[in-house]
Amino acid sequence: MTSVYEPWDETRGAEIIAGLTHVEGGTLVMLHALQEAFGYVPEPAIPMIAEARNLSRAEVHGVFTFYHDFRHEPAGKHVLKICRAEACQAAGGDALAARAEAKLGIKIGNTTADQRVTLEPIYCLGLCATAPSAMLDGRIVGRLDEKRIDALVAEAQR
Known part of the structure; x- marks a missing residue:
């Protein structure tokens, strides 16, 4: 989507x-x-x-x-939101957020120069039992690890 x-x-x-x-x-x-x-x-x-x-x-x-969800400027073609809540942080979310930032070449809260991907924080997706989690274009993904975050980033870059 x-x-x-x-x-x-x-x-x-x-x-x-x-x-x-x-x-x-x-x-x-x-x-x-x-x-x-x-x-x-x-x-x-x-x-x-x-x-x-x-x-x-x-x-x-x-x-x-x-409200954090309102934007001042248009988002990229794809929006990747990474949960920054405590449960996701405790389950390794900080490292995965940093990995997504490095792969995209932007910090959370920004959009890639080609306008393809906006990387945003989100504060709880309600998936604490399957933390860390993220959402790509409205699709929620739990149990993130390096392989899964890399796949989400690659999908968003298409």
């Missing part, structure tokens, strides 16, 4: 926001909908959400920055 997003368009963003103004807790719902459509939450969308929700830009920005 690869990520396919629409290019940012202010009119389309306004449509998404307008369609969710009636939803309780709509700020989060709007942020999720924008990221689902565009692959990230474009900066111009923050004041649009603020106006629609009768909030300050700072309040919307605070919600946006509080």
Whole structure:
């Protein structure tokens, strides 16, 4: 599964926001909908959400920055998330994260120069019993070892 997003368009963003103004807790719902459509939450969308929700830009920005899953810029074609929670760290996750960084030539939180892979931290996939774990394009993988992380990186680079 690869990520396919629409290019940012202010009119389309306004449509998404307008369609969710009636939803309780709509700020989060709007942020999720924008990221689902565009692959990230474009900066111009923050004041649009603020106006629609009768909030300050700072309040919307605070919600946006509080949650780790929202992106400031488009992700790569593939997104590899490596669990950074304690159970995965205790099971060797730090070494596997470093291995993925070395193979991709980027640090966690970045995208490769060719825009093929975004490497992100995630804080618990709920697979503590099969730690360490990761997620590639929404597919969760547990019981990671060097061979499995290498395979995930290779798959993401295709």
